[in-house]
Structures are given as structure tokens and as C-alpha cells.
Amino acid sequence: MKPKHAVDCNFDPLGRCHTKCVDGSRLARSKAFAGIKLLAMGIAFLVGAHVFLITPKARAHDALPTAAQPQGWSYPFSCCSGYDCREVADNAIGERPEGYVIEGTGEVITYADSRIKNSPDGVFHWCSVAGANDGHTVCLFVPPRGF
Structure with missing residues (x-):
């Protein structure tokens, strides 16, 4: 109708x-x-x-457990977007008078650079843009001397 x-x-x-x-x-x-x-x-x-x-707040992904940190630890959000950070071998990061050298890219990060962070588990962790092996460094977690 x-x-x-x-x-x-x-x-x-x-x-x-x-x-x-x-x-x-x-x-x-x-x-x-x-x-x-x-x-x-x-x-x-x-x-x-x-x-x-x-x-809960979005967290960056976690570092894998190690002997020093059996529960692992979380990368800070400022360094990692969920895939940018990873543990790297000791020989992947060189120490020179001018600073830390990322062996894969040749990038030099001076010792006073704010991107350098203390590694809570005593191993190197490298955070690069998009997690690329040839990417620019976002953060570098370094073990304390004598660890």
C-alpha cells in the first residue's frame, strides 16, 4: 500500500x-x-x-630468554615496532676507537650516541629500520664491559 x-x-x-x-x-x-x-x-x-x-598497551616484541635473563625482556617501543630488533653475534658488532661498528653495514655509532642502550642480558641486540640487515640503526643494545 x-x-x-x-x-x-x-x-x-x-x-x-x-x-x-x-x-x-x-x-x-x-x-x-x-x-x-x-x-x-x-x-x-x-x-x-x-x-x-x-x-593493554601495545608492547614491542620480546628478546629471547638467555642465561642472564631466563624470562627474556621487552625491547622498548622507541626502538622496536615488533620486528626491528634481534640478538646478534658478538662478531656482528665491532668496537673501534670511533665507536661501535655494525659489521654488516659499516655504520659507525659513536660511544656517546643516544641510540646505544645497556643490554640486560649481556649480549648484543641490534634494532634496524624494518629489521633489515642493511638498514639504518634505530638502537643498539650492548653488554656492559666485563660482562
Whole structure:
């Protein structure tokens, strides 16, 4: 059954008005659709806020357990995006008078550089951009001298 409209209102087979109607039913449908859209966006916002606020903070990935750190340890977020850091062999990092040398890239990191961090487990860990073997150093975890 078609809703009551003015004489100049044309309907499609589903009973929807396609021309200007005197009673403004087209405007009413438009406002109803906007309200539904606004409600859906509000629900999506609340779900997103709940996930963001309730779930634990995102952590960088963990270093593997070692004898010195049997539980492993977490790389700081500032150094690692979940795949940038890894343990490297002692011979992958050289010590020269000018600083630490990343043997694979030849990059020199001076001893005073803020990217150098203390290694909690006594082994070298290298964090490079995107975890690439030829990437720029983000952080270098070095064992303390005499470890």
C-alpha cells in the first residue's frame, strides 16, 4: 500500500517517492538515514574507544630468554615496532676507537650516541629500520664491559 502523498508525487515499484512531495516525505527519509548513519558511527567510535582504553598497551616484541635473563625482556617501543630488533653475534658488532661498528653495514655509532642502550642480558641486540640487515640503526643494545 502506497503512503498518502500529494498528487504530484511519483512512486517506483517499491513505493518510494521520486519527485518533490508536498508533505516532505523525501526529506524525512533523508533525515532518518542520516540519524541511522550517525548512530552507526557512534557505536563504531565506542567500540574503538573500548578496545583502545581497555586492552593493554601495545608492547614491542620480546628478546629471547638467555642465561642472564631466563624470562627474556621487552625491547622498548622507541626502538622496536615488533620486528626491528634481534640478538646478534658478538662478531656482528665491532668496537673501534670511533665507536661501535655494525659489521654488516659499516655504520659507525659513536660511544656517546643516544641510540646505544645497556643490554640486560649481556649480549648484543641490534634494532634496524624494518629489521633489515642493511638498514639504518634505530638502537643498539650492548653488554656492559666485563660482562
